[in-house]
Amino acid sequence: MFDGLKDKLNSFREDVEETAEEAADDADEPADDVDESTASADAAETEAADAESVAVDDNDSDDSAAAAAAETDAETPSSDESDSDDADDSSSGPGTLKRAAAFATGKVIIEEDDLEDPLWELEMALLESDVEMSVAEEILDTVEETMIGETRKQVETTGELVERALHDALVDVISVGQFDFDERIAEADKPITIVFTGVNGVGKTTSIAKLSEYLADRGYSSVMANGDTYRAGANEQLQQHAENLDRKIITHEQGGDPAAVIYDGVEYAEANDVDVVLGDTAGRLHTSDDLMSQLEKIDRVVDPDMTLFVDEAVAGQDAVMRAQEFNDAAAIDGTILTKADVDASGGAAISIAYVTGKPILFLGTGQGYEHIEPFEPEELVDQLLGNDE
Numbered sequence: 001m002f003d004g005l006k007d008k009l010n011s012f013r014e015d016v017e018e019t020a021e022e023a024a025d026d027a028d029e030p031a032d033d034v035d036e037s038t039a040s041a042d043a044a045e046t047e048a049a050d051a052e053s054v055a056v057d058d059n060d061s062d063d064s065a066a067a068a069a070a071e072t073d074a075e076t077p078s079s080d081e082s083d084s085d086d087a088d089d090s091s092s093g094p095g096t097l098k099r100a101a102a103f104a105t106g107k108v109i110i111e112e113d114d115l116e117d118p119l120w121e122l123e124m125a126l127l128e129s130d131v132e133m134s135v136a137e138e139i140l141d142t143v144e145e146t147m148i149g150e151t152r153k154q155v156e157t158t159g160e161l162v163e164r165a166l167h168d169a170l171v172d173v174i175s176v177g178q179f180d181f182d183e184r185i186a187e188a189d190k191p192i193t194i195v196f197t198g199v200n201g202v203g204k205t206t207s208i209a210k211l212s213e214y215l216a217d218r219g220y221s222s223v224m225a226n227g228d229t230y231r232a233g234a235n236e237q238l239q240q241h242a243e244n245l246d247r248k249i250i251t252h253e254q255g256g257d258p259a260a261v262i263y264d265g266v267e268y269a270e271a272n273d274v275d276v277v278l279g280d281t282a283g284r285l286h287t288s289d290d291l292m293s294q295l296e297k298i299d300r301v302v303d304p305d306m307t308l309f310v311d312e313a314v315a316g317q318d319a320v321m322r323a324q325e326f327n328d329a330a331a332i333d334g335t336i337l338t339k340a341d342v343d344a345s346g347g348a349a350i351s352i353a354y355v356t357g358k359p360i361l362f363l364g365t366g367q368g369y370e371h372i373e374p375f376e377p378e379e380l381v382d383q384l385l386g387n388d389e
């Protein structure tokens with residue numbers, strides 16, 4: 001699950017560790033930066049250093065080459081300005097002095113310049129993983145804030161600092177709006193009505209069945225109500241799950257009023273002491289306006305206790321966009337993200353809560369009825385950072 005994202009976060013950590021090591025080496029060994037003999041370099045040596053400075057422009061990470069180039073540039077009037085600027089930054093600027101002073105007292109500093117490349121790489125990695133833009137920016141800001149200018153005793157390694165920064169940044173965006181689903185169910189007056197929204201084919205019907213089983217495991221009875229009266233075959237599909245699980249199902253004819261079906265589900269639950277009504281809805285109508293006005297009608301007629309949006313993790317940015325649209329139209333309370341077991345990117349899992357302001361409550365992790373897991377932000381982040389092994 002989310003292995004691609006996991007790899008990318010890991011390479012960010014390695015990048016920063018490498019950069020910090022180089023920075024610490026520079027601070028520790030200032031003598032390496034300046035070789036007196038270079039000051040009297042003849043024309044041939046100057047040429048060689050110029051060649052090096054070109055290489056430095058191509059690859060900023062070679063600080064000692066930049067320092068050598070700077071020294072030669074100082075002696076060579078024909079050198080261009082930008083070369084010496086580069087060198088100043090990396091070898092003799094106030095940053096290096098500060099860093100050297102900190103290092104001498106057993107502390108390490110990571111500066112903005114050190115992080116520029118790794119952060120850029122991280123941003124690209126997050127976007128490639130389908131993390132939504134505003135979410136990626138929030139993560140980068142938190143990581144940068146945590147790391148830059150942080151002077152710390154060497155009891156915390158760079159690796160640990162990066163991990164703390166990534167952990168905090170990811171938990172911040174993933175846990176937006178989080179609440180305890182089980183507690184909400186336990187405390188609510190029965191019957192509780194939960195309506196499921198989302199487009200067709202993402203695992204909505206299967207998720208209703210899984211949730212019915214999840215509730216049964218916790219001692220709650222449930223009835224299914226098929227409010228997807230639009231799609232041919234929807235009754236049969238939910239019926240099949242109800243039969244498999246031995247649950248009562250309420251259906252109307254195709255083309256009927258979805259609000260009326262779910263209303264009947266509530267009446268049935270009240271009359272038969274059933275704890276939870278699980279109401280499916282259409283994932284597609286003639287127009288999205290029709291779809292949204294249908295959801296509004298269900299809201300008016302049934303006043304559900306919870307509206308859960310269902311989408312598949314593998315849809316990435318599309319799932320994030322749809323979550324936003326459905327939330328705008330029907331004020332969702334949370335998301336069930338299916339097919340997490342076959343999603344490498346993790347972008348939807350990282351982005352949906354931040355974008356909608358409503359939490360992911362469950363992950364679908366397979367095709368079996370037992371394959372539904374409460375969403376635990378801390379656990380997911382530990383897993384992404386490889387701390388669960």
Ligand SMILES: Nc1nc2c(ncn2[C@@H]2O[C@H](COP(=O)(O)OP(=O)(O)OP(=O)(O)O)[C@@H](O)[C@H]2O)c(=O)[nH]1
Nearest residue numbers: 200201202203204205206283338339364365366367
């Ligand atoms: N791997 C995996 N497959 C899943 C998961 N959830 C659902 N599926 C599969 O996805 C397919 C579609 O699921 P459905 O529940 O039929 O989809 P749906 O959204 O209800 O479709 P409509 O009823 O058309 O809205 C089925 O083959 C499910 O077994 C999951 O968490 N992981």
